[in-house]
Amino acid sequence: MLDQENLSDVSNLVSDIKHKKIYNSFDVALKTEDLLEKLILQRQWKSARELMKLVKSRIKFIRDDLPTEATATNVMRHILKIIREEYESASKKKGEGQSLHQLVTSNSSDILDYSESLSSLRSSILDHLGEYKVEIESSCDNIAAQASEHIHMDEMIMTVGKSHTVEKFLKCAAKDRNFKVVVVEGAPFYYGHSLAASLAKSNIQTTVIPDSAVFAMMSRVNKVIIGTHTVLANGGLRASSGIHAVALAAKQFSVPVVVLSHMYKFTPLYVVSNNHEAFNICASPADVIPQSAGKILNDIEVYNPIFDYVPPELVTLFISHQGGNAPSYVYRLLSELYHQDDYDM
Amino acid sequence: MSNKSEIIRKEKVVQSIVIADTFTDEFVPISDNIPHALLPILNKPLVDYTLEFLSLGGIEEVFLFCSVHSDEIKQHVDKCIKNGDGWTLTMKVNVTVSESCQSFGDCLRDLDARGLLRGEFVLLEPGVLSNVPLLSLLEKHSEIVKADKYAAMTLILQESGIGHRGRGLEDILLATDSLNRVLFYKNLGSRKTKKIEFPMDIFLENSSISILHNLKDSHISICSSSVLPLFSDNFDFQTKDDLIRGLLMNEEILEGTIYAHVLQGSLFGGAVSSWRMYQSLSQELMKKWIHPLTVTRNKNRVLKNNVVIGAGTTIPNSAKISRSILGASVSIGHNVTVEDSFIFSDTKIQDDVVITHSVIASNCTIKSDSKISLGSIIGTNTVLENGTVIENALVQSKQPDNGDEYVKLGNKAFELKVSSDDDGDSVLSTTSKKPYRLHITDIESDDEEDDDSDGFSDSEEELSYTQSPVPDDTKLFFSEVIDSLTRGFDDNLLCDNLILEINSSRYAYNVTVKEVNFNVVKAILSMSLREPIGVQYFSHLSRLLSYFSPVLKNYIRNEAAMLDCLQALEDVATSGESFKEKWVIAILQHMYNKDYLAEDIILEWYRNLDTDGKFVEHVKPFADWLQEAEEASSDDEDDDDSD
Numbered sequence: 001m002l003d004q005e006n007l008s009d010v011s012n013l014v015s016d017i018k019h020k021k022i023y024n025s026f027d028v029a030l031k032t033e034d035l036l037e038k039l040i041l042q043r044q045w046k047s048a049r050e051l052m053k054l055v056k057s058r059i060k061f062i063r064d065d066l067p068t069e070a071t072a073t074n075v076m077r078h079i080l081k082i083i084r085e086e087y088e089s090a091s092k093k094k095g096e097g098q099s100l101h102q103l104v105t106s107n108s109s110d111i112l113d114y115s116e117s118l119s120s121l122r123s124s125i126l127d128h129l130g131e132y133k134v135e136i137e138s139s140c141d142n143i144a145a146q147a148s149e150h151i152h153m154d155e156m157i158m159t160v161g162k163s164h165t166v167e168k169f170l171k172c173a174a175k176d177r178n179f180k181v182v183v184v185e186g187a188p189f190y191y192g193h194s195l196a197a198s199l200a201k202s203n204i205q206t207t208v209i210p211d212s213a214v215f216a217m218m219s220r221v222n223k224v225i226i227g228t229h230t231v232l233a234n235g236g237l238r239a240s241s242g243i244h245a246v247a248l249a250a251k252q253f254s255v256p257v258v259v260l261s262h263m264y265k266f267t268p269l270y271v272v273s274n275n276h277e278a279f280n281i282c283a284s285p286a287d288v289i290p291q292s293a294g295k296i297l298n299d300i301e302v303y304n305p306i307f308d309y310v311p312p313e314l315v316t317l318f319i320s321h322q323g324g325n326a327p328s329y330v331y332r333l334l335s336e337l338y339h340q341d342d343y344d345m
Numbered sequence: 346m347s348n349k350s351e352i353i354r355k356e357k358v359v360q361s362i363v364i365a366d367t368f369t370d371e372f373v374p375i376s377d378n379i380p381h382a383l384l385p386i387l388n389k390p391l392v393d394y395t396l397e398f399l400s401l402g403g404i405e406e407v408f409l410f411c412s413v414h415s416d417e418i419k420q421h422v423d424k425c426i427k428n429g430d431g432w433t434l435t436m437k438v439n440v441t442v443s444e445s446c447q448s449f450g451d452c453l454r455d456l457d458a459r460g461l462l463r464g465e466f467v468l469l470e471p472g473v474l475s476n477v478p479l480l481s482l483l484e485k486h487s488e489i490v491k492a493d494k495y496a497a498m499t500l501i502l503q504e505s506g507i508g509h510r511g512r513g514l515e516d517i518l519l520a521t522d523s524l525n526r527v528l529f530y531k532n533l534g535s536r537k538t539k540k541i542e543f544p545m546d547i548f549l550e551n552s553s554i555s556i557l558h559n560l561k562d563s564h565i566s567i568c569s570s571s572v573l574p575l576f577s578d579n580f581d582f583q584t585k586d587d588l589i590r591g592l593l594m595n596e597e598i599l600e601g602t603i604y605a606h607v608l609q610g611s612l613f614g615g616a617v618s619s620w621r622m623y624q625s626l627s628q629e630l631m632k633k634w635i636h637p638l639t640v641t642r643n644k645n646r647v648l649k650n651n652v653v654i655g656a657g658t659t660i661p662n663s664a665k666i667s668r669s670i671l672g673a674s675v676s677i678g679h680n681v682t683v684e685d686s687f688i689f690s691d692t693k694i695q696d697d698v699v700i701t702h703s704v705i706a707s708n709c710t711i712k713s714d715s716k717i718s719l720g721s722i723i724g725t726n727t728v729l730e731n732g733t734v735i736e737n738a739l740v741q742s743k744q745p746d747n748g749d750e751y752v753k754l755g756n757k758a759f760e761l762k763v764s765s766d767d768d769g770d771s772v773l774s775t776t777s778k779k780p781y782r783l784h785i786t787d788i789e790s791d792d793e794e795d796d797d798s799d800g801f802s803d804s805e806e807e808l809s810y811t812q813s814p815v816p817d818d819t820k821l822f823f824s825e826v827i828d829s830l831t832r833g834f835d836d837n838l839l840c841d842n843l844i845l846e847i848n849s850s851r852y853a854y855n856v857t858v859k860e861v862n863f864n865v866v867k868a869i870l871s872m873s874l875r876e877p878i879g880v881q882y883f884s885h886l887s888r889l890l891s892y893f894s895p896v897l898k899n900y901i902r903n904e905a906a907m908l909d910c911l912q913a914l915e916d917v918a919t920s921g922e923s924f925k926e927k928w929v930i931a932i933l934q935h936m937y938n939k940d941y942l943a944e945d946i947i948l949e950w951y952r953n954l955d956t957d958g959k960f961v962e963h964v965k966p967f968a969d970w971l972q973e974a975e976e977a978s979s980d981d982e983d984d985d986d987s988d
Contacts, residue, residue, distance in 0.1 A: 007429075008429075008434075011429060011431075011434060012434060014431070015400075015431055015434045015435060018401065018431060018637070019400075019401060019403070019435065065431075067642075282633045282636065283611065283633070283636050284476070284611035284613065284633055284634050284635070284636040285632065285633060285634060286610060286611035286612075286613065286634060287610065287611050290504070290506075290610075291503060291504050291505055291506065291509075291613070291634075292504040292505060292506040292559055293506050293509075294505075294506020294507045294508045294509050295506065295507065295508025295509060297506070297509055298508070298509065301632065302632070304633070
């Protein structure tokens with residue numbers, strides 16, 4: 001219960017996200033990494049287990065307060081894995097080197113309890129965190145660098161709404177390729193408009209279409225490139241609403257759907273239910289039907305969901321900073337990113 | 346956006362005032378036990394939503410002003426701070442208590458005296474639920490202030506369609522100019538007014554006017570620092586409406602202008618000011634209209650049919666519940682029906698009870714076979730015996746001790762009778778014409794038809810209000826002038842002092858120069874009529890007129906004033922009081938001789954007179970004489986020329 005008071009760092013983060021002081025996932029990831037770096041550096045902890053407890057309590061806090069916020073918890077989960085790895089290597093180093101015999105004979109009863117206090121642990125974790133921070137910071141550029149492998153001359157690319165990663169990706173490709181972009185405006189929020197304006201400024205031939213025209217346009221499109229909010233454990237997406245329809249249309253015309261995703265967007269959780277509170281957020285219906293509509297509002301239910309669930313079979317390829325992966329490979333990426341024990345808590 | 350808000354932040358702390366009490370008896374009897382601010386909305390105290398909204402809106406310091414139940418509110422806020430609720434991180438909440446306050450205006454006067462607020466601030470009336478980004482509105486207001494230094498307030502209003510739940514109680518009609526300055530404001534309230542009269546001036550003075558009618562008050566306003574002193578200077582301002590009306594009427598004197606801002610898109614604002622708004626806002630909160638303020642997930646369960654239940658509440662299979670909100674640990678018996686109702690925590694409902702369109706406070710026991718309907722409000726701790734049937738009633742657990750009428754329903758159930766002559770909030774009175782406390786869809790449509798037939802008579806009485814204050818002031822001014830002059834004449838005071846006195850009352854009643862001239866002359870003339878008619882009359886009259894000659898000289902300075910003076914004469918002469926035959930001529934003669942009136946003005950006025958009236962006959966001899974004199978003098982001049 002002592003921890004209760006000391007959660008102020010994470011509650012500040014939550015309040016910043018709620019106040020929309022930080023709103024894109026990249027900033028959230030960096031802030032979270034910062035937060036844990038400070039935690040590791042400044043707080044008193046004797047063993048890896050204590051530290052992991054501190055981190056876990058923060059994950060729980062975020063999960064309770066912002067059930068749809070995945071980036072922050074993903075970053076924390078990954079850092080848990082880093083702590084585990086560093087502890088393992090540190091404790092091994094103390095003893096003799098790992099032999100083949102040990103590798104083969106080791107069984108599940110040998111579970112490390114992370115309770116030893118190791119003097120070098122703090123500095124080695126911090127070193128590792130430094131690397132991770134660089135990875136987060138360069139992730140966007142690394143993804144954009146792969147653009148020319150995926151976008152070819154005179155192709156027509158369709159994208160939905162606004163994503164920073166997609167914007168950078170397209171602009172990077174435009175440096176040495178000529179192609180057209182069709183931006184779906186993404187009602188009722190119309191973020192597509194600002195993306196289209198930004199693309200047009202960098203001399204990319206851009207067309208904005210309403211959501212209703214997606215199917216009609218799809219036959220002429222060569223690739224659909226989208227960003228996502230989260231990649232779920234089965235390879236499905238939690239992406240902004242309207243993307244499911246686009247993905248279905250793409251399936252109909254066998255157009256590949258390429259999803260740009262940072263590593264911190266991969267989450268080890270499955271979708272429970274499409275409209276479950278932990279999965280979706282419903283924004284104010286006023287974006288769909290105005291307050292002034294009057295009497296009809298007494299009799300109808302209006303939902304304005306922010307996210308769509310896109311099943312994995314509609315996604316062709318994920319592009320992260322490590323390169324492209326198929327949805328069926330997501331489970332493997334997850335096991336690299338997070339420790340099995342931290343999947344669910 | 347964050348950049349701009351940072352700039353604001355550096356300059357000063359963004360402040361807000363929240364008034365916690367409604368100062369109405371709308372929420373009786375529940376408000377006897379639960380302060381308005383802690384009224385549960387979706388099983389969470391109202392003030393929590395308000396504070397969360399302020400925090401999300403970017404406010405950093407809040408003054409929560411309460412007068413009754415202040416201890417409970419204080420405890421609640423302390424508890425929130427201890428629990429580290431979301432808003433506690435970015436916002437400082439000061440609970441300010443003053444038990445002597447009797448109205449909204451009193452609270453603001455008290456706050457003004459404390460001098461806690463610096464610069465512009467956000468003012469919330471009790472029970473606001475909203476998702477408005479306040480920082481951008483504050484910025485907008487300061488831009489307005491830059492252009493118009495007298496801007497006192499920006500009203501935040503929301504569009505609402507006809508027939509909407511939240512509509513009907515707080516409809517507002519506005520006329521604004523092209524800069525959104527409010528020229529005309531009318532709170533239509535719950536009365537269904539069919540006719541509205543606009544003052545002519547607003548159309549004459551402005552080239553373009555927008556008339557906005559589909560608005561409801563969000564009860565949020567952005568105020569300049571001048572608002573609190575305005576309340577202090579005008580002791581009769583009790584509510585925000587008083588302030589707005591006062592400012593619009595006496596714009597020049599009070600030096601304040603009001604602007605309006607209509608919320609667009611998904612922005613929502615409203616306040617729990619009555620049970621109907623309570624019902625409407627609960628529904629809207631549940632349906633996410635006020636996103637990101639929503640149902641708290643960890644304690645509530647949202648069921649189908651728009652039902653929300655708190656922790657520990659059980660509903661048997663045989664119960665039918667729809668469009669209702671049940672608190673924590675409510676127990677529901679078999680075959681219970683609950684529709685469109687609100688049941689607070691720890692209440693026990695036994696078998697076969699029917700509850701529709703009602704509010705039942707916490708810790709009540711409703712025994713078997715009871716029927717509660719049509720906007721009944723049941724206070725805390727009430728026990729209703731088996732088979733009680735109540736409609737549209739207020740029930741509380743204790744015997745009322747203030748001599749109000751009541752009916753005893755049981756040992757712990759007393760039905761309050763609201764006297765029908767209650768001229769306060771019309772929603773409270775129980776006469777069948779008035780709307781019920783909660784919005785009842787089927788009955789409501791009937792009501793509207795009813796009102797169509799008799800709506801006209803209602804509107805008649807409403808019409809006068811825009812015009813009435815002006816004549817009132819002038820009348821008061823006139824009697825003041827008569828008083829001053831009579832006293833002056835009787836006590837033989839210096840006329841200069843009298844002029845000073847008249848001028849000061851002129852500013853007090855805000856009368857125009859034209860009206861001053863008119864009324865002063867009229868006052869003097871009426872005084873002359875008070876003397877008994879006799880032989881001495883004319884000598885007395887000339888004594889009076891010559892005594893007041895400095896006053897007359899002071900006011901009758903130009904041609905317009907002369908016309909005013911003549912009009913006053915006409916007014917007095919035709920007002921029906923008896924006067925001596927030659928009185929009019931005597932007056933005219935006197936004024937002409939003393940050079941107060943020029944002869945061409947008199948003649949012009951005479952020509953414009955209504956030829957049918959008796960008054961013309963009185964003036965005619967004098968006018969004839971003047972004309973002759975003029976001809977004679979012009980003849981003379983001609984003669985002179987020819988020489």
